[in-house]
């Protein structure tokens with residue numbers, strides 16, 4: 001069932017497609033084309049002012065009571081994983097966007113979910129998430145990419161429209177754990193990596209094995225950060241409503257390690273293990289990150305106040 005990807009399935013991950021006679025367009029590691037250079041070599045949008053990822057500084061996050069729960073349709077359906085592909089810059093799972101939908105969470109409408117892909121470092125001890133929280137980088141980050149229903153599943157159309165709400169990406173941090181039995185679905189997912197070692201390979205054997213929910217098990221979906229940003233690969237289009245969940249998914253160290261030790265990309269005639277496939281954090285430029293209204297934790301002021309009230313009332317009675 002392994003076939004070569006002749007054309008790109010999703011525009012998001014296309015620009016890295018290379019052949020012998022076309023120059024390398026962008027990359028993660030070479031000084032001539034790494035993300036420091038993107039604002040110059042892919043200047044249409046990568047030099048913009050609403051770029052992703054960002055470092056989320058929790059002290060500056062503003063509360064927004066409108067950030068309600070999501071309605072995630074098809075996340076419990078195991079018939080939604082169409083294929084898993086080595087798209088050179090990442091591993092991509094293509095999803096059935098008629099079955100998987102994201103709405104709620106203050107998103108302006110219904111979004112059809114197209115695919116998810118991952119960013120990683122070099123094993124669970126060398127981090128590779130794109131977003132950071134107070135300067136902390138996690139081992140990996142999962143991105144679930146959805147497009148507004150008005151584009152009928154056509155991501156290119158959303159990009160062409162330069163619609164700042166065209167895409168909604170759900171970002172999940174991944175952290176290492178020793179509790180292997182809790183991450184059976186990650187065992188299954190990462191077992192397919194040996195079938196897609198080389199750039200351009202894909203397999204659809206993954207059907208009817210895994211649900212999206214099983215990969216993000218244990219994460220409270222009502223606790224997240226929200227901000228306006230971009231794709232994190234060229235052309236870095238500023239069309240993404242970002243949701244970054246606060247709680248990480250806990251995945252066995254061994255399964256995290258499989259990414260940086262199994263999948264390769266082509267660098268000229270050489271095949272190189274894919275590591276550190278993340279973009280560095282970008283300036284906020286005045287953007288505000290929001291989150292749910294937090295319930296005050298220990299709440300000493302109000303309890304002190306009620307003690308005082310009780311004391312006052314008691315003394316009144318005494319008087």
Ligand SMILES: *[C@@H]1O[C@H](CO)[C@@H](O)[C@H](O)[C@H]1NC(C)=O
Nearest residue numbers: 039043044045046047048049
């Ligand atoms: C980014 O580059 C584009 C195309 O070269 C240019 O039109 C635009 O003014 C630049 N934007 C900024 C903020 O430098």
Ligand SMILES: *[C@@H]1O[C@H](CO)[C@@H](O)[C@H](O)[C@H]1NC(C)=O
Nearest residue numbers: 062063064065066067106290
């Ligand atoms: C929440 O939604 C209401 C109604 O759409 C809007 O008026 C208000 O500005 C929103 N609040 C924030 C903090 O965005």
Ligand SMILES: *[C@@H]1O[C@H](CO)[C@@H](O)[C@H](O)[C@H]1NC(C)=O
Nearest residue numbers: 070071072073101103104110
């Ligand atoms: C969630 O979405 C599904 C499918 O779009 C819809 O049928 C259902 O009514 C929604 N549920 C809520 C609570 O909004």
Ligand SMILES: *[C@@H]1O[C@H](CO)[C@@H](O)[C@H](O)[C@H]1NC(C)=O
Nearest residue numbers: 121122123126260273275276
């Ligand atoms: C990744 O880690 C392995 C094992 O520690 C090491 O051999 C390799 O050089 C590292 N790769 C990069 C690109 O740093």
Ligand SMILES: *[C@@H]1O[C@H](CO)[C@@H](O)[C@H](O)[C@H]1NC(C)=O
Nearest residue numbers: 153154155156157158160161
């Ligand atoms: C998707 O949108 C692009 C850009 O608007 C358009 O060129 C293309 O034909 C559309 N594809 C489909 C399958 O409708």
Ligand SMILES: *[C@@H]1O[C@H](CO)[C@@H](O)[C@H](O)[C@H]1NC(C)=O
Nearest residue numbers: 177178179180181182183184
């Ligand atoms: C994990 O599952 C295996 C078999 O499914 C079992 O033998 C093992 O004891 C379990 N480990 C833990 C820590 O529960």
Ligand SMILES: *[C@@H]1O[C@H](CO)[C@@H](O)[C@H](O)[C@H]1NC(C)=O
Nearest residue numbers: 076077078079208209210211
């Ligand atoms: C997939 O879902 C179907 C329907 O819920 C179920 O019968 C089947 O056992 C599931 N397959 C796996 C491998 O979990």
Ligand SMILES: [Zn+2]
Nearest residue numbers: 117119143232
């Ligand atoms: Zn991504």
